[in-house]
Amino acid sequence: xxxxxxxxxxxxxxxxxxxxxxxxxxxxxxxxxxxxxxxxxxxxxxxxxxxxxxxxxxxxxxxxxxxxxxxxxxxxxxxxxxxxxxxxxxxxxxxxxxxxxxxxxxxxxxxxxxxxx
Amino acid sequence: xxxxxxxxxxxxxxxxxxxxxxxxxxxxxxxxxxxxxxxxxxxxxxxxxxxxxxxxxxxxxxxxxxxxxxxxxxxxxxxxxxxxxxxxxxxxxxxxxxxxxxxxxxxxxxxxxxxxxxxxxxxxxxxxxxxxxxxxxxxxxxxxxxxxxxxxxxxxxxxxxxxxxxxxxxxxxxxxxxxxxxxxxxxxxxxxxxxxxxxxxxxxxxxxxxxxxxxxxxxxxxxxxxxxxxxxxxxxxxxxxxxxxxxxxxxxxxxxxxxxxxxxxxxxxxxxxxxxxxxxxxxxxxxxxxxxxxxxxxxxxxxxxxxxxxxxxxxxxxxxxxxxxxxxxxxxxxxxxxxxxxxxxxxxxxxxxxxxxxxxxxxxxxxxxxxxxxxxxxxxxxxxxx
Numbered sequence: 001x002x003x004x005x006x007x008x009x010x011x012x013x014x015x016x017x018x019x020x021x022x023x024x025x026x027x028x029x030x031x032x033x034x035x036x037x038x039x040x041x042x043x044x045x046x047x048x049x050x051x052x053x054x055x056x057x058x059x060x061x062x063x064x065x066x067x068x069x070x071x072x073x074x075x076x077x078x079x080x081x082x083x084x085x086x087x088x089x090x091x092x093x094x095x096x097x098x099x100x101x102x103x104x105x106x107x108x109x110x111x112x113x114x115x116x117x
Numbered sequence: 118x119x120x121x122x123x124x125x126x127x128x129x130x131x132x133x134x135x136x137x138x139x140x141x142x143x144x145x146x147x148x149x150x151x152x153x154x155x156x157x158x159x160x161x162x163x164x165x166x167x168x169x170x171x172x173x174x175x176x177x178x179x180x181x182x183x184x185x186x187x188x189x190x191x192x193x194x195x196x197x198x199x200x201x202x203x204x205x206x207x208x209x210x211x212x213x214x215x216x217x218x219x220x221x222x223x224x225x226x227x228x229x230x231x232x233x234x235x236x237x238x239x240x241x242x243x244x245x246x247x248x249x250x251x252x253x254x255x256x257x258x259x260x261x262x263x264x265x266x267x268x269x270x271x272x273x274x275x276x277x278x279x280x281x282x283x284x285x286x287x288x289x290x291x292x293x294x295x296x297x298x299x300x301x302x303x304x305x306x307x308x309x310x311x312x313x314x315x316x317x318x319x320x321x322x323x324x325x326x327x328x329x330x331x332x333x334x335x336x337x338x339x340x341x342x343x344x345x346x347x348x349x350x351x352x353x354x355x356x357x358x359x360x361x362x363x364x365x366x367x368x369x370x371x372x373x374x375x376x377x378x379x380x381x382x383x384x385x386x387x388x389x390x391x392x393x394x395x396x397x398x399x400x401x402x403x404x405x406x407x408x409x410x411x412x413x414x415x416x417x418x419x420x421x422x423x424x425x426x427x428x429x430x431x432x433x434x435x436x437x438x439x440x441x442x443x444x445x446x447x448x449x450x451x452x453x454x455x456x457x458x459x460x461x462x463x464x465x466x467x468x469x470x471x472x473x474x475x476x477x478x479x480x481x482x483x484x485x486x487x488x489x490x491x492x493x494x495x496x497x498x499x500x501x502x503x
Contacts, residue, residue, distance in 0.1 A: 007493065010492065025460070025496060026455075026457060028456065028457075028460045029417075030495060031495070048493055048494060050415065050416065050494040051420065052418075052420050052423075053423040055417075055420070056420055056493065
């Protein structure tokens with residue numbers, strides 16, 4: 001609930017190194033994650049979310065978990081990690097945490113494609 | 118402001134019920150005076166419920182465990198009545214989930230169920246009803262008003278069409294009883310479902326009006342209570358409570374509906390005028406006096422509900438995230454909303470203890486709640502990003 005009341009890292013990055021969007025409004029959940037990468041680490045990360053309380057909270061949490069990490073480490077962040085850090089999610093909301101982790105991986109993948117790495 | 122989910126019981130109802138838990142605990146079927154006292158109380162409640170809906174004979178009202186059970190008895194009881202060979206059932210796309218699921222069951226039994234669509238304001242077109250009902254139609258079931266979007270249906274006209282073709286007409290009036298002046302005689306209604314908790318009575322009790330001469334196959338069998346139509350020892354305190362609630366509703370309906378309409382319209386105007394990209398769901402004028410269903414572009418319903426809950430305001434949403442099935446409300450989809458529009462919907466259902474002050478408070482808080490969620494959303498266009 002804390003991450004819903006006071007989500008961290010909301011916003012866009014003007015000149016992102018990587019962008020990942022998952023979900024769609026038809027499903028009722030959509031997340032976009034923006035990253036800035038420096039020395040192979042996630043220097044800055046922001047998100048925007050259309051979705052329920054769990055969607056907002058998991059997006060916020062995944063950005064906190066990923067910030068400052070090396071890309072290889074960030075890629076290893078799983079849906080379960082996000083849910084655990086929040087203290088667990090009800091089963092019906094687990095798909096929201098899926099989206100958060102997927103959005104992060106998608107942003108990293110986008111960065112790699114752009115850099116040709 | 119979520120009375121459609123659950124309401125408190127009026128203190129006057131609690132007071133009326135209390136003796137029947139303790140000292141007047143008799144079974145209405147008993148011959149002795151303790152039993153007869155309970156029977157008298159039940160019959161008195163029956164008259165009050167009949168009065169509320171314009172039924173001339175109190176015997177035409179039977180008590181059930183609630184709106185859902187009344188719907189089950191009405192539909193299954195009518196469809197499977199003996200000597201009735203016709204197998205078509207006509208209902209609408211916006212009925213309560215109990216009606217929809219009962220119809221699914223009836224389809225398995227071999228009935229042919231047709232769901233009439235509604236227009237973008239949730240209204241049924243009587244021309245479509247006219248085309249759909251014919252001499253093969255056994256039963257028509259249409260709700261008096263929809264509790265999610267508030268729209269009131271042209272019930273008397275639909276009843277007339279049903280009767281012209283010899284079909285029975287059932288009306289699920291759970292959302293409308295106590296708020297609108299229902300009259301089963303004038304409105305051509307054969308079967309009417311109502312529930313106690315929607316009129317500030319206790320949960321777990323309801324009623325079914327059955328026009329004299331209408332045949333029904335009972336679905337709960339046993340000792341033959343309620344003229345054989347609904348067996349089981351009567352829930353005397355609950356029934357007494359429902360009777361009292363019905364009496365209060367009849368007395369206070371006009372005044373209360375006027376009051377609710379005023380504060381509801383104040384909220385409506387405040388929301389639609391001050392929050393950009395906000396829209397009304399349902400019919401603008403033919404709607405329940407206490408219902409305000411609105412949608413906000415670019416944001417999602419459950420996060421709206423949570424945000425308002427944090428401020429001490431309880432409302433509900435038709436979004437997928439807030440439903441058990443993760444599907445958006447079938448009612449919002451039936452009025453033609455796209456998924457993302459249905460997801461952004463919010464329902465304020467007002468009741469007796471809501472006040473103008475509460476409306477004012479919501480009007481202060483809601484615009485900022487919406488702004489906050491729009492700032493977070495990837496769908497919000499640049500010009501709204503404040």
